[in-house]
Amino acid sequence: MSRSVFVTGGNRGIGLAIARAFQASGDKVAITCRSGEAPEGMLAVRCDVTDQAAVDKAFEEVEAQHGPVEVLVANAGITRDQLLMRMSEEDFLSVLDANLGGAFRVAKRASRGMLRKRAGRIITISSAVALRGEAGQSNYAASKAGLIGFTRSLARELGSRGITCNVVAPGLTDTAMAAALASERQAAMIEQIPLRRLGQPEEIAAAVHFLASDAAAYVTGAVLPVDGGAAMGH
Template identity: 60%
Template sequence: MTSSEFVCRTVLVTGGNRGIGFAIAAEFVALGHRVAVTARSGAGPVGSLTVRADVTDPLSIDAAFTEVEAAIGPVEILVANAGITKDTLLLRMSDDDFTSVIDTNLSGAFRVVKRASKGMLKARYGRIVLVSSVVGLLGSAGQINYSASKSGLIGLARSVTRELGARGITANVIAPGFVETDMTAELPEAQQAAYKKSIPAGRFASSEEVAKVVAWLAGDDAGYISGAVIPVDGGLGMGH
């Protein structure tokens, strides 16, 4: 197959109702794929199917997949993007602050990958993209829970690659740095300037730039890439 031959796939993006997840879903819609998003509230972009799901609840995930499969077909491309933060310093971090972030960001990814892999194994085709973060590689003060959860996605993807790689299934990780979102827009200008000073590119990424990398990794041109960590961080995490 050449890169000019488009194949329409069924795509599921978790947490696709806002931010990076919304942009990823919109990119797949623009490319002509059948796209569904999971969300606890809100909706995905126009042209996508929104299903309610909580990634901490296996029954909720199974119901969401069943709904997607009935409406647009078995999931061929999974983007595990759903995540939360509960930032605070180590000595102030409660057990719940830690475990709830791990349960959503890491265990949640495990649950959706496990459910999606059933159909992928049957089809002998699948693309799994896990949305990590530069802090999963660099660490971040006040984000021990978040950094640990995002670092764990790398081990998950690489182990999935070793288990399922011979079945036409790839599993990769993207590690975005600072991205232009509502959250970064609310930062004081001086703080934004300080962050940008630490980024060789001198700016934040757009959500669309992250989305295009995900779409490429999920495409046939990247079929021989698996277990990789692709930084989308303007050079911030070089060497990690």
């Protein structure tokens, strides 16, 4: 059966690959984006995940066209990298609000319909950085590590209602974010990955798609690293 799938930050990179994977399996896919056009066949809604009113409005649009959200992928996030001694409080808190606070807002809103239906899938996108740390990314690592505790707590709260909650933790992936790194920096990071290459967005999407499938109905509270071995699990 075609499900109502909502992917935040689904207009590019990993989020877009996730959205396309669900679309390919026949699901009704909605994504959030702050600019640009929607990929063909998808519903795009404007949404700032740091704004609860915007989140509520986005869900209302998705529900009106696709029905209650049955699969939520909380993927939207930002980076503001800087060494601790140079990092402003604004840069620290803004990353936490977008990456962790954003997941809280969309998961809370999505859970309404899931609780009524007594079924659902919530998947948050963390990072290998949450598991191993990275210099200059203390804000990002804190936000992504927070997602693990947040999602596992949801798994305990919502499991009795048939709702699974899991985490996918990508490593360095071939996206615009990786392309923006200096070539020397990228090469040094790849050298630390046992498989010695970047991940592909489609590989992350495959893990997310699995966790949302019937085959993963008995998987909840899990952290699935897709990082070429960079963080060696958690």
